[in-house]
Amino acid sequence: MSDTASTLFTPFTLGKLTLPNRIVIAPMCQYSADGDGNASDWHLIHLGSLALSGAGMLILEATAVSPEGRITPDCLGLWSDANAAALGRVLDGVRRHSAMPLAIQLAHAGRKASSAVPWAGGQLLSADEGGWTCVAPSALPYSATEPAPTALDADGLARIRDAFAAAARRAARIGLDCIELHGAHGYLLHEFLSPLSNIRDDAYGGSLENRMRFPLEVFDAVRAAFPAGRPVGMRISATDWVDGGWDLAQSVALAQALKARGCDFIHVSTGGLSPLQQFAVAPGFQVPFAAHIRRETGLPTVAVGLVTEAEQAEEIVANGQADLVGVARAMMYEPHWPWHAAARLGAQVNAPRQYWRSAPRNAGNLFAGARIGMR
Known part of the structure; x- marks a missing residue:
C-alpha cells in the first residue's frame, strides 16, 4: 500500500453533485429490456451489483428516447411513462442499498438502430426480422451493404429534440442525479457532427x-x-479515425460551445461512425484526446479506453489528463474493481456493511466507516 494520498479517491463536484471519488462506471449496453423498452429484473441485478462497487458514479446504459432510436429491439428506453415506472422500480431497489450517484445516458441510435443483439450477430434487422426504418441526418447507410436511412426533415428533428427533453423530464422524475447525452460511437448526434455522415445542404x-x-x-x-444543479454532460467521439471525418480540432470547438451552454462535463471516446476507421488499440489509447480537450477548454473530462489498472487510473487524474476515469468492461469483469484499486493505492472506499468483513487483513482500513464486532 502506498504512503502517498491517492487523487483517484478524492471527491469531485459536477454542478451541485459531489462524487465521492473519480471513478465513473461508464455506460454498458445490456440488451435486456422487455421489448417495449422497459427495465427488467436483469437491470436490478446488474445495476445493483455495480452500485455496491464503491465507484464515484454509475451511468446507466444508452437509453433510447424513442422506439426507433433503440440500437436493438431489446434496448432500454425512456420514451414513455411505462418505461419510467419500470426503471424507477429498479432504481428504488438499488437506492435502498447504495448511496452512489446514478446517471443515465440518453441516446438515439440513428442509422445504427434496428440491429440484432451482439450475441445474435449485431447485423441490421429487416422488417421481417423485427427491425424498422432508421433515420439519420442524410440518406447515407453505415455500410454499403445496408439500405439507406431516411433523412430527417424539420418535423423529424423537432420530434427527436422534444423526445430528448421529455426523457430528461422523466429522468428527473425518477430521481436520476445526472444526464449524459450520447454524442459518440456513430449514433445520431455523432452522425450530425461528422461530415462523413452529414451532407445536408x-x-x-x-x-x-x-x-x-x-x-x-x-x-x-x-x-x-x-x-438546475443536476449535471448534464455529453459523450463524444473525439475523432472518426477516418481522413476527412470528425476530428480533435472540431471536438474542441464542440466542447467550447457546450461549455458556453452550461455543460458540466465531456466524456471522451473515439470512433464508431465508419467501418473504414483505422486505429491501434492499446491501454489508455483514448486518454490523450481527453487531456487535449481538458487543456484547451477547461471543461471537466471523463477519460476512457482500456483503463484497467488502478495505477493507470491514478496517473490519469493525478497528472491532470482528466478529472474522472471511466471504467466499463473491466468493471463488468470485476464488479469490485474500485475496492481493489483502493487497496492498491492505500485509499478508502464505500462498501455495504454486509461486506465489511471481506477486506483482506493486509488491506488496512479499506472500507470507510467499517466497524466489525464478533462474538
Whole structure:
C-alpha cells in the first residue's frame, strides 16, 4: 500500500453533485429490456451489483428516447411513462442499498438502430426480422451493404429534440442525479457532427457551425428540462479515425460551445461512425484526446479506453489528463474493481456493511466507516 494520498479517491463536484471519488462506471449496453423498452429484473441485478462497487458514479446504459432510436429491439428506453415506472422500480431497489450517484445516458441510435443483439450477430434487422426504418441526418447507410436511412426533415428533428427533453423530464422524475447525452460511437448526434455522415445542404449541414447545430439544440433542450444543479454532460467521439471525418480540432470547438451552454462535463471516446476507421488499440489509447480537450477548454473530462489498472487510473487524474476515469468492461469483469484499486493505492472506499468483513487483513482500513464486532 502506498504512503502517498491517492487523487483517484478524492471527491469531485459536477454542478451541485459531489462524487465521492473519480471513478465513473461508464455506460454498458445490456440488451435486456422487455421489448417495449422497459427495465427488467436483469437491470436490478446488474445495476445493483455495480452500485455496491464503491465507484464515484454509475451511468446507466444508452437509453433510447424513442422506439426507433433503440440500437436493438431489446434496448432500454425512456420514451414513455411505462418505461419510467419500470426503471424507477429498479432504481428504488438499488437506492435502498447504495448511496452512489446514478446517471443515465440518453441516446438515439440513428442509422445504427434496428440491429440484432451482439450475441445474435449485431447485423441490421429487416422488417421481417423485427427491425424498422432508421433515420439519420442524410440518406447515407453505415455500410454499403445496408439500405439507406431516411433523412430527417424539420418535423423529424423537432420530434427527436422534444423526445430528448421529455426523457430528461422523466429522468428527473425518477430521481436520476445526472444526464449524459450520447454524442459518440456513430449514433445520431455523432452522425450530425461528422461530415462523413452529414451532407445536408440546410442549416444543419455543411459548415462546422451547422453540423453542431442539432446536437447543441438537443443539449439546450435537455438542460432546460432537467433541474438546475443536476449535471448534464455529453459523450463524444473525439475523432472518426477516418481522413476527412470528425476530428480533435472540431471536438474542441464542440466542447467550447457546450461549455458556453452550461455543460458540466465531456466524456471522451473515439470512433464508431465508419467501418473504414483505422486505429491501434492499446491501454489508455483514448486518454490523450481527453487531456487535449481538458487543456484547451477547461471543461471537466471523463477519460476512457482500456483503463484497467488502478495505477493507470491514478496517473490519469493525478497528472491532470482528466478529472474522472471511466471504467466499463473491466468493471463488468470485476464488479469490485474500485475496492481493489483502493487497496492498491492505500485509499478508502464505500462498501455495504454486509461486506465489511471481506477486506483482506493486509488491506488496512479499506472500507470507510467499517466497524466489525464478533462474538
